[in-house]
Amino acid sequence: MRSKEYIVRNAKPSEFEGIGKLMVQVYSGLEGFPNESEQPNYYKMLANVGELTNKPGTELLVAISSHDQISGAVVYFSDLKYSGVGGTAIKEQNASGFRLLAVDHLARGQGIGKLLVNECIRKSKDKMLNQMVIHTTMAMQTAWRMYENLGFRRSEDLDFKQGELPVFGFRLIL
Numbered sequence: 001m002r003s004k005e006y007i008v009r010n011a012k013p014s015e016f017e018g019i020g021k022l023m024v025q026v027y028s029g030l031e032g033f034p035n036e037s038e039q040p041n042y043y044k045m046l047a048n049v050g051e052l053t054n055k056p057g058t059e060l061l062v063a064i065s066s067h068d069q070i071s072g073a074v075v076y077f078s079d080l081k082y083s084g085v086g087g088t089a090i091k092e093q094n095a096s097g098f099r100l101l102a103v104d105h106l107a108r109g110q111g112i113g114k115l116l117v118n119e120c121i122r123k124s125k126d127k128m129l130n131q132m133v134i135h136t137t138m139a140m141q142t143a144w145r146m147y148e149n150l151g152f153r154r155s156e157d158l159d160f161k162q163g164e165l166p167v168f169g170f171r172l173i174l
Contacts, residue, residue: 006071006112008119011060016050019062019073023049026102033139034165042162045084049075049100055082061119063103063112071107074116075100078127087160089133089169096124097133101143113146121150125174132172133158137165144168 011019023046027033036043045052053060057078062070076098077083081090083097098120103112124132134152136144151172158169 005066005110006063006115008061008063008115011050011053011062011070011073013050015062015070016048016053016060019060019070020047020049022070022073022104023047023100023102026105029105030139033137034163039163039165046100049073052084058082059123061116063107063116065107070104071110072103072112072116073100074098074102074120076120076123078123078129080133085135085160086162086167087135087158087169089135089158092131092133094130095133096120096127096129096131099135113143114150117146117150121172121174129174131174134170134172135160135167136170137167 024043027046028035050060052058052075059076061074061076063072065071078096080092080095080097083090083099085099101113101116121132134147136147147170152170155169155171158171160167
């Protein structure tokens, strides 16, 4: 893991379009994940990810390499009611979360996903929130293992379906 070569910061509006392209590339490359024709609204959200920052307490975080390249991104929500996730998660109190974690395929295996998730955890602790709630799918097994290794535990009460896609909830008590 070489995550020390990266810094995490809030994305600049001039970077939103490139981050959206990165997210579409990452998610469309996941084996077993719905493609754009199956989930057009989801891919539209990915492409326009910067628009999510218009919601209160929402930040688009990026991992920047020492060569000033965006190698990964995630959307952090300090209040789940603005996250747009399905199921019961938006009713969780004193809870934060993140969505749309994406790491450039050329930068995988360097701890960038973990670096971004740890920044979300730090932000939540700084805000003195009690828990983080996130979701993932079977197509995201690498992320699933990372979340469990960071202390997130499955919470079936947070599961839902996005169309025909089962989405699995996780919770981290802070």
